[in-house]
Amino acid sequence: MKPRLVELLRCPGCGAALTCFSFEERPDAAGLAQGGEAYGTEIESGLLACQGCDLAFPIIEEVPRVIRNAFEEYADWFKEQSPRITAIDGLGAVSQKIGSVDSSRFDKRSNESFSLQWEKYQYGDKTWFKSDLDQRRDEFLDAVQLSADELDGKLVLDAGCGNGRLTASVTRYGAEVIGMDLSRSVVRAHKMRDEHAGENAPRLHFVQGNVMEPPFAPETFDHEHTSGVLHHTPSTERSLDSFLTLVKPGGRVYVQLYRTREPWIGIPNAIIRACTSRLPLNLLFNVLYFLAPLHRWLVLIVAKLRGETSPIADTSRREQAISLFDNYSPRYQYRYTPAQMEKLFTERGLKNVRDVTFENEARHMVAFVGDK
Ligand SMILES: C[S@@+](CC[C@H](N)C(=O)[O-])C[C@H]1O[C@@H](n2cnc3c(N)ncnc32)[C@H](O)[C@@H]1O
Structure with a gap:
């Protein structure tokens, strides 16, 4: 991960800023040339310690794992790194802490199920029977109803980014993009970023995070996208609420959910x-x-x-x-009609709300955009 990400990340437990302790890092000349110091280093492994509570989050294989139960999920890593962690002043207690996991916000089966699903996936496959390389990438602008110019220079979140292929393609519009997913899919997505984003790779970031306890401060992003995700969480409504806090006033929000079937x-x-x-x-x-x-x-x-x-x-x-x-496989799979989805948007005060579902996915999905 780039130091740039440290500026943006927050503790999912208490919302405080995180301090980064880098254990291994390497220079990234392309990142430095493009964005200066904040993009000029790739932190390969390290620890993000919360400045407000006792939680700490590992950076493993260059990807920050900013989930509340990180200590449990990465117990082996914490054990292995224990001498390094205890040597950091004031951090001795971290390796003893386990973030309490609230099952109304964190579904372990989702994490494991999607991790396995994306392990079986091979880059080059079609995702949801559509090619990522052209069809989904080209559909993106129509989906979010923004032009390439409107994305240029903006910070965009793709929540529940899955294989990260679509996330990567958005960087070609000049946006800085963060792909966040609850599963470990973000590790492979990060490994493939040079191949998928080419010269834009330094401005493409991946984070393991939970949309119900997002590891970002409110109003961080200019625009947000989430496709096929919120209905897989314990509560679509609460996920939508936390997703909406992350976008700036005036920002565009795209949400795609499962449609109620006959x-x-x-x-x-x-x-x-x-x-x-x-x-x-x-x-x-x-x-x-x-x-x-x-x-x-x-x-x-x-x-x-x-x-x-x-x-x-x-x-x-x-x-x-x-x-x-x-x-x-997923434990949660809520479904919505277009009218229900419109209500979800309007009762949260979103403006210019409209149905943007593509004809080629209207049997299974319903998608809306709105402005905060
Ligand atoms: C059906 S896939 C969609 C992936 C991608 N958005 C796409 O359109 O190809 C759903 C994704 O949501 C992720 N997910 C499920 N619950 C999540 C949560 N609470 N926070 C973040 N991601 C979550 C899963 O790990 C999975 O990768």
Whole structure:
């Protein structure tokens, strides 16, 4: 991570600023040339200690892990680094602290399920049956209803960035972009940033963080984007509230959620999920991988009956299994009609609220933009 990120990060527990103790770092000449000192170093490993409470967050494989339960999730790292940590003045107690985890804000299964899902993903795959390299990237401006000029020089958050491929592509509009995700997907996304963002890579950052306890100060971002994320948290409404605090007044907000499906598909889906979202993750993935050809066949038959073509025809069995896993594994999967989503936006005081759902995803998703 770049020192620049330290300026922006806050403790998800108490909101205070963080002090960075760098254990290993290397110079980044391209970052220095582009943005000066704040971008000129890559901190490879270290610790972010809260200035307000006793929580501390590791920087591992160059990615800050700013989640309240970091001590638990990265117990091995804390153990290994214990001599270094205890040697830092005033930090002796840190290695003893465990951030208390509130299950109404942090869902462990989500973290583990999406971490596994993005491990199975391979860069070059289609994400949600769309190519990241052109289709999703090109759709981004239409989705957020901003021009490239309006993004130039702005700070943008992509909350729940998943594989980070779309996040990276936004840097080509001149924006500085932060991709945040609860899962460990951010590690691979960070490793791929040079390949995905090219010369803009120094202004692309990834953070492990929870949108329900975001590791940023209020009104940090010029614009915000979140696709397919908030409905996977314990409360879409509370996630939306904390997501909205992060954007500056006047900033554009894009939110995409799952759409309420027709009962003939919605009810069986809910019944099947009641079972599958409790199964061990690896077992579930293997079962879905086994069943993927059967599912593909059913989807193609339904598409034929509707006189449509389905993008599933051009995807691999693994991509199909990932998409099935995305549906059947997460514990939370709330769904909304356009009217409900509009209400979510208007009752929070957003202005210029409009439905921006693409035709090619309107069966499954609903997307709105608004201005804070
Ligand atoms: C369906 S994926 C969407 C990924 C990406 N936005 C996209 O459009 O391709 C949902 C993502 O939300 C992330 N997520 C779930 N709960 C989260 C939370 N509380 N905070 C941040 N990210 C979360 C998951 O880890 C996962 O990567």
